[in-house]
Amino acid sequence: MPEKTIGTGSNDIPVIQLKHVDKHFGSLHVLKDISLSVKKGEVVVIIGPSGSGKSTLCRTINRLETIDSGEILIEGVKMPQEGKELARLRAQIGMVFQSFNLFAHKTIIDNVILGPMDVLHKSRKEAKEEAMQLLKRVGVDSQAEKVPAQLSGGQQQRVAIARSLAMHPKAILFDEPTSALDPEMIGEVLDVMTELAREGMTMLVVTHEMNFARRVASRVIFMDGGSIIEENTPDEFFSHPKSQRAQDFLNSIKDH
Amino acid sequence: MRDKRTSVKDALFEPPGPKTQKIIWAVTALSLAALAALIVVVVRRFYETGQLDSKYWSIFTKWTTWKFLGKGLLGTLEAAVVAGIVTFAVGFILMVLRISGSIIASAVSTALIEFTRGVPTLLFIYFFFLVVPKFGVKLPAFWKICLPVSISACGVVAEVLRSGVNAVPKGQKEAAQSLGMMPHSVFLKVVFPQAFRFVVPALISELVIVVKDTTFAYVVNFPDLMQNAKVLISNYDALLSVYLVVAVIYIVINWLLNRASVAAAHRTGK
């Protein structure tokens, strides 16, 4: 479990920092001069219309997408571009995907212990004990011996979160974690995430769940057309959005 | 989303960093050199054994050569089309028997399907070439190649058709029945046409196998492409070049058929 005490000294270095990041997909400019930082214990929620580049932004932090220019720093260390150093840094940042991406050929418990065993070189016994605790924490410990296809979407996503936690990450990235879920399962995943946030986990969350953003976020970032348009506390952002685009966006989702 | 746009083939290697990029370039250069060396070795072999001599290749500048090969190709296509139709007809019957609901019909059909799938085409060809005539049945060479090729392929086609029928949603059948249609017209007018659409790509792939199997036509002396190639070889002293050209023709035909199969698969939405 991450420490509750938020130190003052190391607190100055953000866990995640992006400096002037640019990215193109062909002729499409998907990330335009993005700068942002996530401090220890912060929950930063990125919202915005689809195609705004928020998902791409999230993926660059794990180098699942490359960037054209700019810098990405993890605790002040520049993201390496390849090799063992990159793998090591990736291991420190968890990632939860929209489509869960559990390993289809492995049981739930084996999904969770793969990283700790292969990357952190823990013994199977040790990894398994901790994995069971994590599965219990996300409420799927009774499914440990099943394979992913036997679980509901909500259960799979909670396993995916447990899989991330097993690596003791410095932060977890959530890339639209509830977008592929049936409505009745969204709640169970958001509950787990809320719990994590309360325990002090550093999180960067791309989501369409405005209530989650309002309740849990330390900061809300609004993106549109590849740029960060607005950045504010959830209270301020939702009650007094400054930019026209944010106002339009909030109005458009209110209609639903 | 984005991750569905790239195939696993491309996702396996992530976008390389500068060091990896250098390695990739080095391996690329190395493999290019290796491939070039391979080509050089092969071409030199041809040159040293005199196989690049124009006397071996000049026959392909003659119109009559292509006309003769074209005639053979026509024979190949004729045999392939007829064999394809027979295969489809027999395959259809086997499939209907298998799903007929009658235990005996289904068992007989299953046994026949397994039998045709487990026996090589050549064995069937020898059966028609050597065994059938002994019963006083005189078949023309055309049928001595078409029938065994069809028999050899019909089991697979029956199974392909069956998988198509199974893929048609139950609701279609029920909807047709609720309209008061007779069982056989439900099957022929509602279920089978849809099933057929599902399996067009697989049927085209099977046609490739039929085309390949007709190359054994020389066994029964039917003038297909391969047989005519052999005639050409005995008339001119150009064995290697003719066999290579014929191989390329076969490869191109089957490649085109496979392309058609892929295109059909895209059109039916997989």
Add this chain to the structure above:
Amino acid sequence: MGIKELLSQYGDQYISALFTTWKLTFFAFAIAFVIGVIVTVMRISPVKPLRIFAEFYVQIFRNIPGASLLMVLVYALPYLDVLLSYFTCVLIAASLIPAAFCSEYLMAGINTIGTGQIEAARSLGLTFMQIIRRVVIPQALRSSVLPLTNLLVATMLTTALASQVPMNPRDLTGLVAHINTHAVGGVTAFLISALMYCATAVVIGQIGNRIDRKVRILR
């Protein structure tokens, strides 16, 4: 000729023909699998020339008729001073073609994994080789059990090419041709070989099904 007469005269030859077919099938499949894996590695590599070469290989050998390839190997190669035994020619033809299909099946197996799992493995900090070893190979192999089973049967059928060249001992198809041109073997001679082929195919199919049921990945 009755079955008793046939078996007393040719029984030994049938047995050795069966073993010849099995031997050819086994070696051809083993070679095809190795080539198939190598070709697949080339096809997924980030090295363009290797990709193009492997793609070329697959397109050539999945489209060339076995007879055509065998003719080239047996009759054309000697003109290039490449002399191979008949057995070797049949073995090469019966492995190069299935190898192309083997690669196609492995590629299909790899593609079912989906990019998501690979990204997930990457974000856990697994290295490239770990991803290949722990995620890609196990899944690709497990989901290609049935296609590879069918390929083994197809390889056996391809070895009937052996009947097109003089070989000693003969294979199951060659033996039938031999018996029928030298004696009146009739339907029985044909059926014995056919049943031997079929029995082999059924056994292979059963084993393949059993393995598949054990290792199949739920999706």
